[in-house]
Amino acid sequence: MSGAIVLHDRVCTALARGRRRFDARAARERLLLIAASLALLGLMADFFLLRPALADWSAARARHAVAVAALQRAGADEARRVAVEQQLARDVAQGQARVDHAAAELRALRATLVAAPEMGPLLARLLSGVAGVQVRSMLSLGPTEAAAAGAGAPAAATPLYRHGVELVLEGRYADLLGGLQAIEALPQRMLWGGLRLQVEQHPTVVLTVRLYTLSEQRSWLEL
Structure with a gap:
């Protein structure tokens, strides 16, 4: 305890001596000492307080810039994704409209x-009434799958079959044209x-023609 008292007394004595010396100086010198002390305090504050705070602020600003850039990239990616989805939706709608x-x-x-x-019966009746035309033969070509009748999924669509007839007609050119x-x-x-x-013997001409219709039924009346 006595050591602390001695130290305290020495500090007080030094401060009092320094104050007397300061007071003994001219007013101009006292102002210069005060300015120098303030400058020293400013340097110490800059070194111990301002520079670490500025470094922290700079680091935070850099992190903020990185976050903003990441958000901008994410926004651009989202905009591209939305644009692609909208284009796909338009393509699907256009395709469905065409279908x-x-x-x-x-x-x-x-x-x-x-x-x-x-x-068969319709062609036979029709051609029997056309003067100068003889039906040599009428042959069924049989059904072949042509397309799907529905506009939905292929698995649910109704298939269409193409049924054909091959006619072999004989007569003059003008009669066959009729x-x-x-x-x-x-x-x-x-x-x-x-x-x-095919001209077999002038003026007789042989005409082979194929005619078709569409049906959902695969089988039909054979000729």
Whole structure:
């Protein structure tokens, strides 16, 4: 305890001596000492307080810049993802519209086509009334799968079959042309296939023509 008292007395004595010396100086010298002391305190504060705080602030600012850049990249990626999804949705909608349009056209076409079992009898009656045309033969070509009737998934769509008839006709060219025009003028339409002309003995011409219709039934009345 006595040592602490002695130290305290020495400190007080030194401070009092320093104060007397300070007071003994001229006013200008006292101002210079005060300014120097304040400058020293400022340097110490800068070294011990301001520089660490500035370093922490700089590090925090750098972390903030990194976070902002990451958010901007994430926003750009999200915008690209949304744009891709929107484009895919437009492509799907356009594709579905084309499928629906094709399905509507197919339904409209089927509504005008002759029924498969009626092809043979209809052609026989028609051509029997065309002067100068003789039917050599009428042959069924059998069904082949043509398309799907529905616009939904292929597994759920109704298959369509193409039924064909091959006619071999004989007559003069002008008479055969009249027969083809009569077929074309039928209210019940048929799909045209190949045509082949052969002159056997002038003026007789042999015409081979193929006609088709569409049906959901695979089997039909054989000719």
